[in-house]
Amino acid sequence: MSRFWSKRARGLEPYVPGEQPRERRFIKLNTNENPYPPSPRALAAIREAAGEDLRLYPDPLCTVLREAVAETYRVKPEQVFAGNGSDEVLAFAFAAFFPSAGEGEAGAARPVLFPDITYSFYPVYAGLWDIPFRTVPLTGDFSVNAEDYLYPAGGVIFPNPNAPTGRALALRDILSVAGYQGKAGRVVIVDEAYGAFGGESAVPHIGEFPNLLTVHTLSKAASLAGLRVGFAIGREELIRGLSRIRDSFNSYTLDRLALAGAAAAVSDGAHYDEINRKVIATRERVSGRLRELGFEVIPSAANFIFIRHPRLSGAEVFAALRERGILVRRFDTPRIRDYLRVSMGTDKDMDEFLEFMEAVSKKAPKGNAEGAGDEGYCGRGI
Numbered sequence: 001m002s003r004f005w006s007k008r009a010r011g012l013e014p015y016v017p018g019e020q021p022r023e024r025r026f027i028k029l030n031t032n033e034n035p036y037p038p039s040p041r042a043l044a045a046i047r048e049a050a051g052e053d054l055r056l057y058p059d060p061l062c063t064v065l066r067e068a069v070a071e072t073y074r075v076k077p078e079q080v081f082a083g084n085g086s087d088e089v090l091a092f093a094f095a096a097f098f099p100s101a102g103e104g105e106a107g108a109a110r111p112v113l114f115p116d117i118t119y120s121f122y123p124v125y126a127g128l129w130d131i132p133f134r135t136v137p138l139t140g141d142f143s144v145n146a147e148d149y150l151y152p153a154g155g156v157i158f159p160n161p162n163a164p165t166g167r168a169l170a171l172r173d174i175l176s177v178a179g180y181q182g183k184a185g186r187v188v189i190v191d192e193a194y195g196a197f198g199g200e201s202a203v204p205h206i207g208e209f210p211n212l213l214t215v216h217t218l219s220k221a222a223s224l225a226g227l228r229v230g231f232a233i234g235r236e237e238l239i240r241g242l243s244r245i246r247d248s249f250n251s252y253t254l255d256r257l258a259l260a261g262a263a264a265a266v267s268d269g270a271h272y273d274e275i276n277r278k279v280i281a282t283r284e285r286v287s288g289r290l291r292e293l294g295f296e297v298i299p300s301a302a303n304f305i306f307i308r309h310p311r312l313s314g315a316e317v318f319a320a321l322r323e324r325g326i327l328v329r330r331f332d333t334p335r336i337r338d339y340l341r342v343s344m345g346t347d348k349d350m351d352e353f354l355e356f357m358e359a360v361s362k363k364a365p366k367g368n369a370e371g372a373g374d375e376g377y378c379g380r381g382i
């Protein structure tokens with residue numbers, strides 16, 4: 001704390017991003033980056049944009065990118081909003097659509113609903129904008145139960161597939177939530193960060209549901225986490241709401257290099273189909289092998305898997321992997337402290353990972369696989 005901080009700054013609970021080690025010695029399976037290179041056409045477009053025109057501001061309307069998204073997703077450019085990473089788009093969407101405390105009838109806004117186990121940035125945005133929220137527990141097998149969201153609320157947000165579980169929710173369930181919340185005039189946001197790896201997109205239904213917004217990123221499937229580009233698709237009035245927030249904050253959130261590279265990437269479906277087929281094949285192979293080794297693997301529709309060993313604590317497996325030079329992600333929160341989220345790397349990286357996990361599982365204490373609880377392991381020195 002500092003006496004120079006505003007009340008707002010003091011009250012924040014910022015998001016803690018996954019580690020980005022400065023040295024290259026780690027096999028990095030901790031932030032769901034794509035292990036394969038981005039579209040060569042995107043890189044060429046970025047190089048081409050790196051010229052004297054950089055003295056000029058970029059297009060605040062992001063026209064080239066919105067047109068490319070519109071063509072690829074079969075929507076209108078007016079139904080696309082672009083931002084500096086989908087994190088920014090999400091932050092704007094919380095501000096644009098979810099009621100803050102004191103806004104509701106009788107001065108009490110209904111809380112926004114999202115799963116108890118989900119992208120950990122959502123409660124941070126809610127805190128930033130003073131938006132009340134309520135988390136809805138996933139079922140015992142970590143599924144979203146859509147009926148839990150048929151409930152008067154300030155709005156709803158969840159990723160599909162969900163993170164960090166990797167589980168996808170059926171499209172008909174998403175649409176039932178959108179229909180229910182739409183009748184109450186509330187917005188439903190589907191964060192499709194991992195949509196290219198599985199699950200069904202809600203984009204074809206934005207016409208039917210004026211309250212449905214999908215959010216997308218180029219950081220995962222498009223291998224461009226370093227470029228910082230995301231976008232949202234929804235009806236024109238939602239897009240205009242996002243633009244109002246952006247233009248009250250920073251009209252030029254996407255620079256010239258990002259716009260050029262992202263537009264080219266979005267148009268290069270062939271490249272991404274090829275690399276992401278490989279990611280999916282790796283996910284299936286690694287999941288199968290880990291199950292053979294005795295790990296529990298939540299069925300994943302994303303580019304990562306969520307795993308647990310029935311007789312080893314998440315903390316000790318995490319530490320052993322790190323020691324071996326393999327970074328994965330662990331969330332020290334209720335229900336999931338013993339799970340690790342493992343991003344899919346190249347097949348060579350994953351072979352090294354599997355080799356180490358085999359050694360880990362051999363050193364695990366013998367016993368009943370059902371013996372695992374939520375917490376309370378002691379170190380067993382793997």
Ligand SMILES: *Cc1c(COP(=O)(O)O)cnc(C)c1O
Binds near residue numbers: 032086216229
């Ligand atoms: C990675 C991720 C994002 C953020 O993507 P950026 O475009 O890199 O900001 C958003 N939502 C979910 C669920 C993610 O996992």
